Amino acid sequence: MKKAEATRLTILQKAFELIYIKGYQTTSIDDIIATTQVTKGAFYYHFKTKDEMGIAIINEILKPTLKNSFIQPLQSEQNPLDAIYTLMDNLLMKNEFLKVEYGCPASNFTQEMTPWNADFNKVLNELTEQWTKVMTTAIEKGKENGFVRKDVNAKRVTLFVMSGYWGIRNFGKLENSKKVYLTYLKELKSYLNTLK
Amino acid sequence: MKKAEATRLTILQKAFELIYIKGYQTTSIDDIIATTQVTKGAFYYHFKTKDEMGIAIINEILKPTLKNSFIQPLQSEQNPLDAIYTLMDNLLMKNEFLKVEYGCPASNFTQEMTPWNADFNKVLNELTEQWTKVMTTAIEKGKENGFVRKDVNAKRVTLFVMSGYWGIRNFGKLENSKKVYLTYLKELKSYLNTLK
């Protein structure tokens, strides 16, 4: 990798971590250049504004990460109900980067930036679109393969499951304990069982 | 009401509306005194700090409101599954104050203030505690009265439903349309039906 490219990536990665922990608005450019050891001149060479950096984080960090964490598991498994449960279990209980006290990066961004910033809104929409599509497709396939009841509405289920995930991530922040995740997962399993 | 008391209440109410729309961190004291027509001296006579006002909003505005919006409907109806659905339908589709583009005040506060402010964490915990307790109790009663299956775990269902609510509020912000609420409500109804 070229040096300049590496600088840009460092900024994106470190800024993302800071924002995940502190929130977007309360993470200052000075915070970012302090932890990255990158000077202000370098920062503003790579990004015209703070928001341009924020958008880049979503496009270049969040989207690819979600592709690996969400989309792969859903497409590789046969039974979509098992796939969804395993996915949630992995994200909530096993993922090493995500912390219960800081919630879900995508959800945090959405809460904080919508509806005031149209650019953020756009890329965040693409982000969720990406992932609801795959989940819906997986459920539809599961209907064909007999894993899921024929009268199940895939889009509804997807939205219902995703909402639950974003919501429990927020409850986790409040309780600061993965115990709520376990409780949630048990009921999720019950719910998914009603779909087969 | 005494005049001073009225001033304090005006600040709390108008500040709450501003914060609901703009977020806590991005609503400045100057914003608040501008829209309330209250001077800075008056503001800081009633509240030592911004955070003290924030806490007061939760304790004196949010908590009582939730008691009326959440707790009353759940306690007055016989069938808890119907009660939960009606409650969600009212909150999402019929409530005049809550706007799809601004989400849920309690969820927003939680997202923004947790885990960095212990005082906020405490009162927000009390807030959700208040409401999960009532929902859990209603479901338990429903089990006794034959409205809900005996093997249903009331606490799990409560957390599952509340998570879904917070989550769909966030999706609403993203989509800026109540259509997602309708989709969500349909699946919620299906889910609740599996509990009887």
Next chain:
DNA sequence: TTAAAAACATACTAATTAGTATGTTTTTGA
């Protein structure tokens, strides 16, 4: 090799922020 462009560095600015210092006016209770 060298000149131009890319990449980075430093010192600044103007606006905004929460909060304070120091008043004046209004209310209250003896």
Next chain:
DNA sequence: TCAAAAACATACTAATTAGTATGTTTTTAA
């Protein structure tokens, strides 16, 4: 009625903010 306390008003401050002006250094390509 009148003094003390409560309630409010105004002008300020120090810190922080995103962003800029103006450089120097490094890389690139002819």
